[in-house]
Structures are given as C-alpha cells and as structure tokens.
Amino acid sequence: MANTMDGGRLGCTTSSWLKTQSSRTSSAMDLSSPQKPVATQLISACQSAKKIWETLQTAHEGTTQVKQSKIDMLTTEYELFRMKDDESIQDMHTRFTYIINELHSLGEIISRNKLVRKILTVLPSSWESKVNVITEAKDL
Secondary structure (H helix, E strand, O other), X not given: OOEOOOOOEOOOOHHHHHHHHHHOOHHHHOOOOOOOXXXXXXXOOOOOHHHHHHHHHHHHHOOHHXXXXXXXXXXXXXXXXXXXXXXXXXXXXXXXXXXXHHHHHXXXXXXXXXXXXXXXXXXXXXXXXXXXXXXXXXXX
C-alpha cells in the first residue's frame, strides 16, 4: 500500500492512483476553480485518506440513522402500497419496482415470493379471477 502525504495509507498503489487521476479531466481536478465538484468541496479540508473515505461514504449513504430512517420510510411505503384507481398495471409496477430497488440498495432484500404475493394483493377486484388462477397455479 502507498502512503499518503500525511502518513496515512491508501488502498491502492501509487501507479494505479496516478492512472486514475490522469484519466480525469484537468478541469475536474482544478481545485482553484470557483465551481468545484461537490465531492472536492466535501473533502478539500480532509487530512487523511481515511477521513476522505468516511466523508464520501457519509455523503453518499448517509449516517446509520439516516439510512435506517430511509429503510423505515420505504418499508412503510411498501406495506401501505396500493394500486391507484386511475393507474395502469405498468405504472403501478414502476412505482413498486422503485420502492423495492431503493430498499435493495439500502441492504433490505424482500423475497421474490413475498413480492409476488404483495402485487397480487394490491390488484383491483377486476383482476380477482386472474389472481386466483395465479395463486392456485403457483401454490402461493
């Protein structure tokens, strides 16, 4: 591992770091630019690679409390999920998929079987016969 300027340790070799840096545009690396990239603004005062990593990780994922709050909010949204009266199946599926993908990105995985059952329970009564056939055929 290579050392940082302040004696900390980097998780990559100097040559791989240089290759990564040289592949970036010079404007993105211009720290004197008045319009610095957000990540550069966040880490410009950091004194070690560890502090840079923690700052970027918190900015990207949020703190543990924020992450748990997001999970709680999305879980509630999942539990209360219903198909809207004027909504197409495609639109309903898109909304549902967004919730599931957000939960997944936060580490919350819901089994496929549970997801299918949830979708079947939120369909309108006009779909009842199709729901019954699917439920019986798949033994849900």
